[in-house]
Amino acid sequence: MEKTALYNFHKNSGAKFVPFAGYEMPIQYKDGIVKEHINTRQSVGFFDVSHMGQFFVSGGRSTELSLEKIIPLDFKEIKMNQSKYSFLINDEGGVIDDLIITRVENGFNIILNAACKDNDIKEIAKCLNSESKYELRKDLSLIALQGPKAETILESIIKGVKELKFMNGNYFKFLEKKVYITRSGYTGEDGFEISVPNVIVENLIKLLTDKDAKPIGLGARDTLRLEAGLCLYGHELNQEINPIQANLKWAISKKRRETGGFKGWENIKKDLQNGVSKIRVGIKPAGKIIAREGTKIYSNTGEEIGIITSGTYGPSVNSPVAMGYVKSKFSEIDNKILIEVRGKKHEAKVSKLPFYKKSYVK
Template identity: 40%
Template sequence: MASAAAGGQLRRTPLYDFHVENGAKMVPFAGYSMPLAYGSVGAIASHHHVRKSVGLFDVSHMVQHNFLGSGATAFLEWITPSSLSKLAPYSSTLSVILNEKGGIIDDTVITKHADDAFYVVTNAGRRDRDLAWIKERLEEWDSTRAAEAGKVEHEVLEDWGLLALQGPEAAQYLQGLTSFDLRELTFGKSAFVPLEGYNLHVARGGYTGEDGFEISIPPSQTVEVAQLLSKPPVQLTGLGARDSLRLEAGMCLYGQDLDEDTTPVEAGLTWVIGKERRETGDFIGAEGVRKHLKDGPPRRRIGIVVEEAPARQGAKIFAPSSQELIGAVTSGIPSPTLGKNIAMGYVQSGYHKKGTELLVEVRNKLRKAVLTPMPFVPTNYYRG
């Protein structure tokens, strides 16, 4: 997953010094030096704080892009299976960038500002792969499609900040910093919002299952905005809590739960494929995706609750009667909210129904597990 800077050095977000000053324990993640936790506050305490109050995450390692020009909609509908032409202005959708076989190169959030302007966020660990792929596809576009479908400009917002303010008290805190009525900003919507003299792109959503906002910030303003957003009750929150929160919310982590050998149908992400695009859409990887839509995928992403001991990435999943190997865990933790061992993984189709009993190998012993719908913890998105 790592994607290091030249010479193998870890990259730093604009908030590296800010994290160190606030007592962060820094660890390597996706080629960056990132905060795992802060001071004496452990990951579980941080997790509970976000579920009950509000936490602030530095997600500036993510890659922020602009796609501009008359061909922007058509280009993004070529490299993803989403219906972007039907997306309302200042609305977002989760999507996937696909390879020629229909495997997931990366998962991404695409925000439409206008038909000729999109703001896109991709994963840090896929930075080099994504940027090379986009560059190649743009060159192909220019030579074969641009004359008819329109030109596209691609801009990477290098060194920009991205902060996620997450939790049930996020809106109340942010409202105290702006004259903009945040009730107008429902889940999946975005706007340029004045925050104490800064005019920033604010999108309602996030990776925790709670209400919250992701705020994009120019390089020169990132530290000041982080300081503005990190006063009580806001607690700085690191990667440890981010991982447990996202797994409780049933969200995928690229490199564990998604990869280039997995289609969106297998991953339970069929909903990101526009309905009218499932049969007629001209997108890269369409043939492989349509085969899985038509015939059913050979395996499916599932959630399970495991008895006795937590199953981790790589743990084998077996059918209970025959003890045949039918899959593997991709992410697993003891859930701080539920007090149960939860996991996500893939099993052969046919074993993916709710309530199915399975066996998972943990510490050389087969443990009972029950297939459980995700999210494990109900989401609390603000829908107005």
């Protein structure tokens, strides 16, 4: 089992560990998931997401064209220091992984899911030519600082970060070393992701905790992203689901939706033209019942129409929240559906996403 550079910090902070994607990761600390969740929404929290892959690809225009075969973005459109959400696509149009890619000096930083990163690198390498160089940056940690107080706290430690716009980044200096910071996150709150050398990550964490930022575990990360309506790979996304079905058409650049030229294009073109047979939706149970992953979804007349992919209790909306896939004709907002939990059918409805309103800085 691998450990991040902050393992001892987590241990000393009373973390409960779980194995996650080959890493020993904190699921929660002493406060517990609900308090950690609320603290992120109302104040500020930080997440050690160093298990995620920080993959750097360098090269010129031909590298961009190679990446366009597997990532459905228009690379010419990506400005210096701009981040984009996208995917690695397989031959059938399914999602190999979802990712954030940022244009930096001489190339791109790509943030990959921990469980997928080894396979992702093989898939990306297959598309690249000899001009491109790539490296998985194991010398760097990744810290997400999230919540309404994130800007004030980080600005007091690293001057200038408040100028960053949502989905933009830049290099900054911290303890005489280069760190790369983007304004982004996975909670529905304003915040930053800080790529920082392992050797000084504890120094950064010390300053953050001195300013009352609290460590937040993977448990609250999941409830936060679910309230924000964000997909989790392995749940809402996998190799058998394409981005159109996942209701993430917007994450394929407009030009690429028209001209294609990437893996799986034939299937994606078909779904763009004819519509999808099933689609990802938000689902809100009528009562307090929690619909977990794998829960079957039925129409009002009892026809089986889909399945829940993630479900929990949302501490900030104070009700259960879920996402899942339903046959497209049942996907209209407010459409009444039934969810089967422990053998009984319960009322629910299709809900707009996010469940919790975002407050990103534009």
